[in-house]
Amino acid sequence: METTILVSGLGLIGGSIALNLKKQNHTTVIGFDQNKDSMDYAVRTGMIDQFVPSFEEGVQLSDVVVLATPVSVCIDYLQTIDNMSLSQPLLVTDVSSVKKPIMEAASKLQNNAIHFVGGHPMAGSHKHGVEAAKAHLFENAFYLLVPGKGSSDKDVEKLESLLESTRSHFVTVGEQEHDQMTGVISHFPHLIASSLVHQAKNWHRVYPFMHELAAGGFRDITRIASSHPKMWNDILLQNKDTILTLLTDWITEMNHLKELVETDDHSKLQTYLADAKQFRDGLPIKKKGAIPSFYDVYVDIHDQAGALSEVTHLLAQSKISIVNIQILEVREGITGVLRLSFQTEEDQKRSKLVLERNGYETTIQY
Numbered sequence: 001m002e003t004t005i006l007v008s009g010l011g012l013i014g015g016s017i018a019l020n021l022k023k024q025n026h027t028t029v030i031g032f033d034q035n036k037d038s039m040d041y042a043v044r045t046g047m048i049d050q051f052v053p054s055f056e057e058g059v060q061l062s063d064v065v066v067l068a069t070p071v072s073v074c075i076d077y078l079q080t081i082d083n084m085s086l087s088q089p090l091l092v093t094d095v096s097s098v099k100k101p102i103m104e105a106a107s108k109l110q111n112n113a114i115h116f117v118g119g120h121p122m123a124g125s126h127k128h129g130v131e132a133a134k135a136h137l138f139e140n141a142f143y144l145l146v147p148g149k150g151s152s153d154k155d156v157e158k159l160e161s162l163l164e165s166t167r168s169h170f171v172t173v174g175e176q177e178h179d180q181m182t183g184v185i186s187h188f189p190h191l192i193a194s195s196l197v198h199q200a201k202n203w204h205r206v207y208p209f210m211h212e213l214a215a216g217g218f219r220d221i222t223r224i225a226s227s228h229p230k231m232w233n234d235i236l237l238q239n240k241d242t243i244l245t246l247l248t249d250w251i252t253e254m255n256h257l258k259e260l261v262e263t264d265d266h267s268k269l270q271t272y273l274a275d276a277k278q279f280r281d282g283l284p285i286k287k288k289g290a291i292p293s294f295y296d297v298y299v300d301i302h303d304q305a306g307a308l309s310e311v312t313h314l315l316a317q318s319k320i321s322i323v324n325i326q327i328l329e330v331r332e333g334i335t336g337v338l339r340l341s342f343q344t345e346e347d348q349k350r351s352k353l354v355l356e357r358n359g360y361e362t363t364i365q366y
């Protein structure tokens with residue numbers, strides 16, 4: 001039987017989901033976005049089969065609806081669907097990073113035809129918009145599902161099967177558990193990354209040359225401060241209770257650190273750093289979502305210009321594609337570390353072998 005799916009919001013996440021839905025047999029993917037250029041792009045690149053002139057029209061044609069717009073828009077759309085007359089059951093899901101406001105809106109739905117299962121793929125990027133969408137974005141990432149009003153195990157199974165080609169790991173969680181866990185591991189770190197950038201910005205007034213020194217460490221820890229401000233503003237305020245609790249904990253933690261430094265407490269400070277290293281090193285490095293987004297290989301290089309082209313040439317010869325390259329710890333003209341990111345674990349292992357055979361020192365955990 002043919003399933004028609006509406007993806008509303010053809011941005012980074014909606015576009016990436018549409019690309020995966022298109023891989024399923026017996027599926028027609030239609031799209032709607034407030035931005036006509038995004039819809040044109042999606043049809044032109046084969047991301048969707050067709051676009052519709054309005055959200056309501058798309059819903060009328062569909063068996064499944066994926067809401068991939070900002071949270072406030074998802075809530076409006078849930079209300080719109082609630083007021084529509086539906087001739088058959090409609091499975092509705094979303095992709096929002098915060099679940100409480102969405103699940104609250106879903107709990108108020110009156111229309112019995114709606115089966116709502118909240119969703120949140122735990123992968124993304126600091127980029128946004130349809131052109132940043134990628135079919136492999138969710139590979140190996142956790143995809144959290146929060147069953148809502150009117151939904152059954154069968155609906156959850158149906159959604160998992162429709163999204164099978166994302167190659168995500170589906171996990172069902174409660175809404176509070178969802179918002180607290182993602183608050184700690186995803187939302188709060190954005191606030192800290194932004195605050196570190198502000199600190200550097202303030203000191204930049206004193207030392208205008210300082211930002212030139214920002215090499216691997218500062219760039220690594222602040223990458224996510226370059227994310228979409230409007231989206232993160234929404235996420236942080238929608239998960240306000242969790243963020244306030246975490247801010248209070250963080251201030252206590254910083255005061256503790258201040259005391260260790262003020263009192264020159266070498267032993268406690270060392271234990272603090274060692275405990276953090278132990279926990280961080282134990283994070284599941286092969287899975288997306290927790291920390292790394294790709295399968296990385298770190299390569300020691302000495303002559304940067306020459307080494308960079310040799311490394312890429314060696315991997316191209318072995319038909320291994322690199323998805324990202326970054327030079328870390330640069331000391332001009334002398335030495336550095338290259339971070340190469342690959343799409344699969346197999347590419348990661350093969351590239352390590354190829355480079356080591358050619359005399360490069362490599363490591364997977366840095």
Ligand SMILES: NC(=O)c1ccc[n+]([C@@H]2O[C@H](COP(=O)([O-])OP(=O)(O)OC[C@H]3O[C@@H](n4cnc5c(N)ncnc54)[C@H](O)[C@@H]3O)[C@@H](O)[C@H]2O)c1
Binds near residue numbers: 096
């Ligand atoms: N970016 C990430 O890393 C990430 C990861 C997981 C989940 N999410 C969640 O996914 C959702 C979308 O984020 P994104 O990163 O794809 O953002 P995005 O800006 O790339 O895409 C949002 C899309 O929604 C469209 N849109 C806005 N208002 C609309 C309306 N009224 N009707 C139709 N379309 C409308 C925009 O034109 C845009 O194309 C957010 O709720 C976010 O919390 C984001």
Ligand SMILES: O=C(O)C(=O)C[C@]1(C(=O)O)C=C[C@@H](O)C=C1
Binds near residue numbers: 224
């Ligand atoms: O990789 C990134 O840049 C992300 O910010 C992705 C990230 C995250 O914090 O891990 C961001 C928001 C989502 O809701 C899920 C994933």
